[in-house]
Amino acid sequence: MTDRAEHAASAEARAAGVSVPASAEDRAVAALARAASVEMTWHDVEQLADCRSLLAPGTRVFASHLPGQEWRQTLETCVAIRQHGFEPVPHIPVRKLADRSAFSNLVSELVAHAGVSGVLVIAGDTPRPNGIFSATVDALRAGVLEEHGIRRIFVAGHPEGHPQILDHELRRAEHDKAAFASTHGMQITFLTQFFFDAAPFVDWARIMRAQGIGARLVAGLAGPARLTTLFKFALRCSVGASIRALGSRPDLFARLATERDPEPIIRAIAHADAESSLGDFGIHLFSFGGFARTCRWLQAIAVM
Numbered sequence: 001m002t003d004r005a006e007h008a009a010s011a012e013a014r015a016a017g018v019s020v021p022a023s024a025e026d027r028a029v030a031a032l033a034r035a036a037s038v039e040m041t042w043h044d045v046e047q048l049a050d051c052r053s054l055l056a057p058g059t060r061v062f063a064s065h066l067p068g069q070e071w072r073q074t075l076e077t078c079v080a081i082r083q084h085g086f087e088p089v090p091h092i093p094v095r096k097l098a099d100r101s102a103f104s105n106l107v108s109e110l111v112a113h114a115g116v117s118g119v120l121v122i123a124g125d126t127p128r129p130n131g132i133f134s135a136t137v138d139a140l141r142a143g144v145l146e147e148h149g150i151r152r153i154f155v156a157g158h159p160e161g162h163p164q165i166l167d168h169e170l171r172r173a174e175h176d177k178a179a180f181a182s183t184h185g186m187q188i189t190f191l192t193q194f195f196f197d198a199a200p201f202v203d204w205a206r207i208m209r210a211q212g213i214g215a216r217l218v219a220g221l222a223g224p225a226r227l228t229t230l231f232k233f234a235l236r237c238s239v240g241a242s243i244r245a246l247g248s249r250p251d252l253f254a255r256l257a258t259e260r261d262p263e264p265i266i267r268a269i270a271h272a273d274a275e276s277s278l279g280d281f282g283i284h285l286f287s288f289g290g291f292a293r294t295c296r297w298l299q300a301i302a303v304m
Helices: 003-015 024-034 042-051 071-083 100-114 136-141 167-183 198-210 227-236 241-248 250-259 263-275 291-302
Strands: 037-040 060-063 087-093 118-122 152-157 187-192 216-222 281-286
Touching: 024 263, 024 281, 024 291, 037 042, 037 291, 042 071, 042 291, 060 071, 071 087, 071 100, 087 100, 118 136, 136 152, 136 167, 152 167, 152 216, 167 187, 187 198, 198 216, 198 263, 216 263, 263 281, 281 291
Parallel strands: 037 060, 037 281, 060 087, 087 118, 118 152, 152 187, 187 216, 216 281
Antiparallel strands: none
């Protein structure tokens, strides 16, 4: 019996009320779910109350920054996340910042009003910078985060490449960010865009380790959502090899169409880690407007 068939049989037995010992892979998947972070938008604030019983206190909840969103909405979302007992992590697309002063004022407000201690720093989707920051590392080198006591930073990881950046340039940028964090006493985590197939993440993780980068690597995954929703966001976010693979792998497309949740990908990553350690890694769930639904799904997987 294959691992997938064995898991399916165990799941059916549990659903029927039969006690089935958890396998090592089940335990690994549950542990990843318990330590997972979740992403929400400012539109999801009203769902936070429902999630207090679904997520552990202190769970990292990322506040995304949508096109056209104001910084005030990011701040208000982070305040709400903190008030509900979670750890807010705001997205800061630095190309939207006018200058160093604007960056400093934003971080100051986030720290003072929402108790923010970690931020996701990304370049952002703006084709041209609004100010002096063109890339993530430009903003890191400005020293603003250190001035305000921010020692935990999250940056983008690109296991499937980037439509506008060559792979060797991505690897150099990853190395530069990791080196910056190391020399400035900061804890860095690479958080990926979401994907539909585990292989690119596993390959990327092994490349990072081979290059001596020991930073935490977090697989960004799409939470349970309708297939049309996944495709819409995949195209908007330039998800690469995974979406191309759907055209050449009918089995992957069929699985995605029927399951519509990230458990098979999490299992594949856990299996790869068991075969050859991927180092420090975790998972992150993008909710795509279904924040409470994603939290309910995570709670169910965490007690597997």
